[in-house]
Amino acid sequence: MFSIIQDKGSTNHVKLHPKNKSLMKESKNINVVYGIRTANVTVSFSDSINEHQLLISDNILKLLFIPTTSSYDIRFHGGDMIIGPFIGILASVTNTQLLELVPSLNSYVKYYDKIGGTLIAFSLDGIDQKKQTIKGLIYLPRKKNWEIGSFPFPSSVFSIVETSLSENWITFQQNMKQFHEILGKRIFNFPNFDKWTMFQMLEKSMHENLPNTQLYIKPLDVKQMLKRHQSIYIKPINGRLGKYVCKLSLTSDRISVHFGRRRKRIKTFKTWRKLSKFLTYKLQSGQYLIQQSIDLFTYDHRIIDFRMMMVKNEIGKWENIGIIARYGPSNSIVSNITAGGKAELGVKTLQSVFHLSSREIKSLFVNMNAMALRALSIVEANGYHCGNIGFDVGIDKSGKIWIIEMNNQNPDHYIAVKANKKELLYQAKLKNILYAKKLAMEKTKDKS
Structure with missing residues (x-):
C-alpha cells in the first residue's frame, strides 16, 4: 500500500519511486480516479521518495477530496490510475441512527490493515444526489475512530440498511437506483428480492428443495x-x-x-x-x-434450522463462512433468535442432536453448500447483485434438505456471536469489505 504525501510545489502531478515503474512503463499523462471523480495528471518517477509513497499535487488532493490519513492501493487500467479503495456503506435511514451504529460499524474495520483506503458510512438522509456528495462518517485508521464529514460519491457501495417494512422503502429504492446509474455493478445487495420472488426464481430448477x-x-x-x-x-x-x-x-x-x-x-x-x-x-x-409446512427436526419442542453465512470474498467468489444451528423458543412456530431462540455451531448440533458421524456431517455440508451455490447462481442470473446472504435451510425428519429463505437485505451475522463464535462475524464483515474493495478498484466504466 502507498501513503500519500502532499506536494505543494507542483500542479497536476503525481510522483512514484522508480521501483514502481513496472506499474506503468513510462511517464505520461493519465487520469487519477478517486471515487467517481477524476483529474488529469502527469506521472513521473523519482528516488526522492520511497517505494511505498505517492507524491500528489495539492490541487489534485483538494479537487478529488483524497484524505492523506490512510494508506492506499493503486491500480492502472488503460489511461486511468485508480487510488483506493473508496468504499461507502449505506448503514441507516437517518444521521441520528448512523451515530448510534458506530459500535456495529467498528466490526467492519477490525482488520482495516487488510483493506486500506477510505471507508465512509452514511444514511439515506446524508445523500445529495444532485451534488453527488454524502454527509456521513469517515473511518480514521490512525485514531481508530469515525469522524463526521462531507465526501464525494465513493467507488463502490453496499447496503446494510433495512427499509422493506417501512415508509422509507421508496426513498431507498430511488437512491440505490441513482447509485446504480453512476456505479453500475459496483454496488451490491441491490436490487433486493422478497420471499415470493425467490420462490419464483428457484421453482423451475430447484423445486425438489422448496416447500x-x-x-x-x-x-x-x-x-x-x-x-x-x-x-x-x-x-x-x-x-x-x-x-x-x-x-x-x-x-x-x-x-x-x-x-x-x-x-x-x-x-x-x-x-x-x-x-x-x-x-x-x-x-x-x-x-x-x-x-x-415441513416436518423439521426438533429438539426439546424447539424447531431447528440452519443459517449458512454466505459472503463473496476478495476475488468475487462465494464463501461459506460458517453454518449456525438455530433453535426456536420452546413450542414456538419459528426458529428466529430474536424470538427467544438460541444458536450454536451447526456441527455441534448435528453431532449431539442429529447423531451424525463426522463423515456424514462432512457429506451433508458439501450438499448444503452445493445447493446454496446453485441457488445463488440462479438468483444472480436474474439480475440480482448479491454479496452478502443469510441462507436458511431446514432438515426434515427423513434427512432431506429444504431451502427456507435467502436473506439479502442485511442478513444478521450477529448470530455467530450468539453461537459463541464472534470471529465468524468479523470474518464475514471483512469479506464484505474486501469484496467492496474488489469492485472499487475495477474499471470505472464497467456498468454491466
Missing part, C-alpha cells in the same frame, strides 16, 4: 392449500425475524391457527366461513405467502 408455495390472493387459496397439506405456514413476503408468521393445522373437526413468536397462541375455527372472515381481516392480498 410447495403460492401467493395469497384470497381465503380460498388457504383452504385449498390446507386441504392438500393439512399443515401450512402463512408468511409476509417481506417479513423478517419471524414476525407476523402463523401456522394453520387442519383436523377432522377444526382449523387451528398458531401464532406468536415467543408466547404461543392458538385460535380455532370450526367452519371455513369463520376462518375466511378472519383471514380477510388479517391478510392483505398479494402480500403473504402460503407455504407447505
Whole structure:
C-alpha cells in the first residue's frame, strides 16, 4: 500500500519511486480516479521518495477530496490510475441512527490493515444526489475512530440498511437506483428480492428443495392449500425475524391457527366461513405467502434450522463462512433468535442432536453448500447483485434438505456471536469489505 504525501510545489502531478515503474512503463499523462471523480495528471518517477509513497499535487488532493490519513492501493487500467479503495456503506435511514451504529460499524474495520483506503458510512438522509456528495462518517485508521464529514460519491457501495417494512422503502429504492446509474455493478445487495420472488426464481430448477408455495390472493387459496397439506405456514413476503408468521393445522373437526413468536397462541375455527372472515381481516392480498409446512427436526419442542453465512470474498467468489444451528423458543412456530431462540455451531448440533458421524456431517455440508451455490447462481442470473446472504435451510425428519429463505437485505451475522463464535462475524464483515474493495478498484466504466 502507498501513503500519500502532499506536494505543494507542483500542479497536476503525481510522483512514484522508480521501483514502481513496472506499474506503468513510462511517464505520461493519465487520469487519477478517486471515487467517481477524476483529474488529469502527469506521472513521473523519482528516488526522492520511497517505494511505498505517492507524491500528489495539492490541487489534485483538494479537487478529488483524497484524505492523506490512510494508506492506499493503486491500480492502472488503460489511461486511468485508480487510488483506493473508496468504499461507502449505506448503514441507516437517518444521521441520528448512523451515530448510534458506530459500535456495529467498528466490526467492519477490525482488520482495516487488510483493506486500506477510505471507508465512509452514511444514511439515506446524508445523500445529495444532485451534488453527488454524502454527509456521513469517515473511518480514521490512525485514531481508530469515525469522524463526521462531507465526501464525494465513493467507488463502490453496499447496503446494510433495512427499509422493506417501512415508509422509507421508496426513498431507498430511488437512491440505490441513482447509485446504480453512476456505479453500475459496483454496488451490491441491490436490487433486493422478497420471499415470493425467490420462490419464483428457484421453482423451475430447484423445486425438489422448496416447500410447495403460492401467493395469497384470497381465503380460498388457504383452504385449498390446507386441504392438500393439512399443515401450512402463512408468511409476509417481506417479513423478517419471524414476525407476523402463523401456522394453520387442519383436523377432522377444526382449523387451528398458531401464532406468536415467543408466547404461543392458538385460535380455532370450526367452519371455513369463520376462518375466511378472519383471514380477510388479517391478510392483505398479494402480500403473504402460503407455504407447505415441513416436518423439521426438533429438539426439546424447539424447531431447528440452519443459517449458512454466505459472503463473496476478495476475488468475487462465494464463501461459506460458517453454518449456525438455530433453535426456536420452546413450542414456538419459528426458529428466529430474536424470538427467544438460541444458536450454536451447526456441527455441534448435528453431532449431539442429529447423531451424525463426522463423515456424514462432512457429506451433508458439501450438499448444503452445493445447493446454496446453485441457488445463488440462479438468483444472480436474474439480475440480482448479491454479496452478502443469510441462507436458511431446514432438515426434515427423513434427512432431506429444504431451502427456507435467502436473506439479502442485511442478513444478521450477529448470530455467530450468539453461537459463541464472534470471529465468524468479523470474518464475514471483512469479506464484505474486501469484496467492496474488489469492485472499487475495477474499471470505472464497467456498468454491466
